[in-house]
Amino acid sequence: MTSRAPINWGRWFIYATLLLFLLVYLTPLYVMLTTSFKDIEEIRSGNLMALPDSPTLAAWVKAWSSACTGSECEGLAPFFWNSVNIVVPAVIISTIIGALNGYVLAKWRFRGSDLLFGALLFGCFIPFQVILLPMARLLATLGLANTVSGLVLVHVIYGLAFTTLFFRNFYVSVPDELVKAAQLDGAGFFSIFRHVFLPLSLPIFTVTLIWQFTQIWNDFLFGVVYSGSGTQPITVALNNLVNTSVGGKEYNVDMAAALIAALPTLLVYVVAGKYFIRGLTAGSVKG
Amino acid sequence: MNWLEKMLPKLVLAPTTVAMIVCMYGFMIWTGALSMTRSRMLPQWEFVGFDQYVRLFQNPRWEVALNNLWIFGFLFIAISLVLGLVLAILLDQKIRGEGFIRTVYLYPMAISFIVTGTAWKWIMNPGLGLEKLMRDFGFETFEFRWLVDQEMAIYTIVIAAVWQSSGFVMAMFLAGLRGVDDSLIKASQIDGASAWQAYWHVILPILRPVFFSAVMILAHIAIKSFDLVQALTAGGPGYASDLPANFMYTYAFNRAQMGVGAASAVIMLFGVLAILVPYLYSELRSQRK
Numbered sequence A: 001m002t003s004r005a006p007i008n009w010g011r012w013f014i015y016a017t018l019l020l021f022l023l024v025y026l027t028p029l030y031v032m033l034t035t036s037f038k039d040i041e042e043i044r045s046g047n048l049m050a051l052p053d054s055p056t057l058a059a060w061v062k063a064w065s066s067a068c069t070g071s072e073c074e075g076l077a078p079f080f081w082n083s084v085n086i087v088v089p090a091v092i093i094s095t096i097i098g099a100l101n102g103y104v105l106a107k108w109r110f111r112g113s114d115l116l117f118g119a120l121l122f123g124c125f126i127p128f129q130v131i132l133l134p135m136a137r138l139l140a141t142l143g144l145a146n147t148v149s150g151l152v153l154v155h156v157i158y159g160l161a162f163t164t165l166f167f168r169n170f171y172v173s174v175p176d177e178l179v180k181a182a183q184l185d186g187a188g189f190f191s192i193f194r195h196v197f198l199p200l201s202l203p204i205f206t207v208t209l210i211w212q213f214t215q216i217w218n219d220f221l222f223g224v225v226y227s228g229s230g231t232q233p234i235t236v237a238l239n240n241l242v243n244t245s246v247g248g249k250e251y252n253v254d255m256a257a258a259l260i261a262a263l264p265t266l267l268v269y270v271v272a273g274k275y276f277i278r279g280l281t282a283g284s285v286k287g
Numbered sequence B: 001m002n003w004l005e006k007m008l009p010k011l012v013l014a015p016t017t018v019a020m021i022v023c024m025y026g027f028m029i030w031t032g033a034l035s036m037t038r039s040r041m042l043p044q045w046e047f048v049g050f051d052q053y054v055r056l057f058q059n060p061r062w063e064v065a066l067n068n069l070w071i072f073g074f075l076f077i078a079i080s081l082v083l084g085l086v087l088a089i090l091l092d093q094k095i096r097g098e099g100f101i102r103t104v105y106l107y108p109m110a111i112s113f114i115v116t117g118t119a120w121k122w123i124m125n126p127g128l129g130l131e132k133l134m135r136d137f138g139f140e141t142f143e144f145r146w147l148v149d150q151e152m153a154i155y156t157i158v159i160a161a162v163w164q165s166s167g168f169v170m171a172m173f174l175a176g177l178r179g180v181d182d183s184l185i186k187a188s189q190i191d192g193a194s195a196w197q198a199y200w201h202v203i204l205p206i207l208r209p210v211f212f213s214a215v216m217i218l219a220h221i222a223i224k225s226f227d228l229v230q231a232l233t234a235g236g237p238g239y240a241s242d243l244p245a246n247f248m249y250t251y252a253f254n255r256a257q258m259g260v261g262a263a264s265a266v267i268m269l270f271g272v273l274a275i276l277v278p279y280l281y282s283e284l285r286s287q288r289k
Helices: A011-036 A040-045 A057-063 A077-107 A113-122 A129-141 A147-173 A177-184 A189-200 A203-218 A220-226 A234-243 A251-281 B002-034 B049-059 B060-091 B097-111 B111-121 B130-136 B151-178 B182-190 B196-207 B208-224 B227-232 B244-254 B258-288
Strands: none
Touching: A011 A251, A011 B111, A011 B151, A040 A251, A057 A251, A057 B060, A077 A189, A077 A203, A077 A234, A077 B002, A077 B130, A077 B244, A077 B258, A113 A147, A113 B002, A129 B002, A129 B060, A129 B151, A129 B244, A129 B258, A147 A203, A147 A220, A147 A251, A147 B227, A177 A189, A177 B227, A189 B002, A189 B208, A189 B227, A203 A234, A203 B111, A220 A234, A220 B049, A220 B151, A220 B227, A220 B244, A234 A251, A234 B111, A234 B227, A234 B244, A251 B111, B002 B258, B049 B060, B060 B097, B060 B208, B097 B111, B111 B151, B111 B208, B111 B227, B130 B196, B151 B208, B182 B196, B208 B244, B227 B244, B244 B258
């Protein structure tokens, strides 16, 4: 750690400011939690910051199993599982392909491979609006419109740029001598990957898996464009739930639903935040 | 066998290469071509030149969306940068519980913009949210109705977006600060500089690359912003808080105006390129040095 001369404007001021922002960042979560445990009467009569008088799980039960998300009223549960069914294969496939791509681009360069990497990198930046319309046509042609498999395909394709980038940048720092030595021992392309690179790769796999999981779970754009009734991911269902007001707005149910949608990624963040942050800053901060 | 072994790297990259050429560059060209046709419900390939772009820029809704993007983009980037930098500097003062504080500052980044939008929509609810809270505190005439105010709705999006992303900027600056060589600060202090001056004259210039990266990433988030608007205001009231991405979605998918939608997508692409190309250029130049 650093040994930096503290600024003179008082330690207490620093701590007070940091604490103030701690509260600023936590308040929405606090409001969501307390609101989700209140009943609608208490929401109407009380205020945002008040703790629930008689905490109830009713809003959570309703959000999970019977709230209306448009015309159907089955709660978020079916859409939660849709998201799981989209996320799991999409994350695994895009990570594995990304690992192999990164391995090639870092250690098996050929003429044009750097150009390919550059072209792929650009994919991290394009606004997806520019591919939305043709992709919809492609999915329709493949018979994958409004399906979970279609969404998996879309997430794999547009996740590859990032997963490849992550692995390539990680594998570049593995010394070439390791590859050469393994080649002298007669090891081939895949066996070098398995015996030399894979054992080193736990951190980068963790970073990539978490990054992809968070991205795909939180996706709304692809979800809203490429899913149909019954195949929507949870973000789309949450938005529908909040905007469906049959018989008055139920803010407690909205908040419980939002928390249900946020829980998986929050959990991953709490357990493995270090790797999440490393993913966020990969490529953006050097050194 | 040996031939196969030689071809393996290329074979491994082949599926990605095909997907990239078709689904990124091919689709970009497809959208570009589509924006030059009369397409509405379905693609039709009758060439009409830049007619759709003319229609796009004559559309008052697009004008509102672009205007909103300037307001939103400027405020979102400026506030996130200042907040992120200040918090990073404060956190870099050997703070007790730094790990915990950092974790809290960054957690909004892990959740979906739809969740963020839903939460802030409730907090800023005109009847029962912040307004009622302040009135309960005794400010009986307190009003906070930005969500339903045509003029102010775009600022609610700034608030929620800053809440979500400023912690990330903080993390970037903090990582940058940790990379600053301490001897530089010591040297400046021997020269009689105050802590303030040390930060202003010595450390900030070193953080310049981080600063540019952060601006780039934030600008990129701003241009692509879609979910947050959809969840927080749905572009409303009316279309007062639309951003270009919401415009594109509405015209391409809800209004069967494919040509206009494609044209707006192409403009968005050029917007991103306008930020990206100078950035990459300066990156490459500094690497060559």
